[in-house]
Amino acid sequence: MSSGDFELGRILAVEGNSTVELETLVPLGGTTVPLFWIHNASRDSFVDGVQRHPTVDGATAVDVFEDRTLFTLDWDANRDDLIGAVRANGGQILDGVGTPATWTFEVRFPSHEALSAFSTDCEEAGIELAVTRVYNPSEPDVQPWYGVTEPQFEALTLAVRTGYYDIPRGCTTKELADELGISDQAVTERLRRAIAALVTYTLPVGDAER
Incomplete structure (x- = not known):
């Protein structure tokens, strides 16, 4: 501020x-x-x-x-x-x-x-805030990745690293699934849950369901 x-x-x-x-x-x-x-x-x-x-x-x-x-x-x-x-x-x-x-x-x-x-x-009051991180220590599964489980973390970091969120996309969910050894649907679900957890634990949006 x-x-x-x-x-x-x-x-x-x-x-x-x-x-x-x-x-x-x-x-x-x-x-x-x-x-x-x-x-x-x-x-x-x-x-x-x-x-x-x-x-x-x-x-x-x-x-x-x-x-x-x-x-x-x-x-x-x-x-x-x-x-x-x-x-x-x-x-x-x-x-x-x-x-x-x-x-x-x-x-x-x-x-x-x-x-x-x-x-x-x-x-x-006219005070401009920029929230850089929200951490919830009362939740035992928050650390170390803000509520993201290890499989979700692996899928999300792989997706970012291989350009899944780039425009145009650098890879597909099928390619991610092949790399992780899981189904296409499982990749989509892991990414969805990972993003929901990150939003829940890093933004003041209340207790959103993960």
């Missing part, structure tokens, strides 16, 4: 090749106090910029190294729409890295429905 789309991103603005890395963000109820690393940035100028924000009461250096500094931030998280959307949907921010232009977060939600509601809340 864009660094300017949410309050914390605007507060922790960096320049050049500097980055911000959240060490922890606790808790997401009541007062929210982040610990974060600033890499390759001037401490004094960064603190001056942070403390000019009206929602910030102070930024304190906790640990200082040559190329990075660990800060704690005393601020009013109630004015941050992103934090509010995470909190409202039972989420927990596990990780976050910011650059001058963008932020990338890893966020845990209790369900696909909560994730979908979070995305809606962000859209209504």
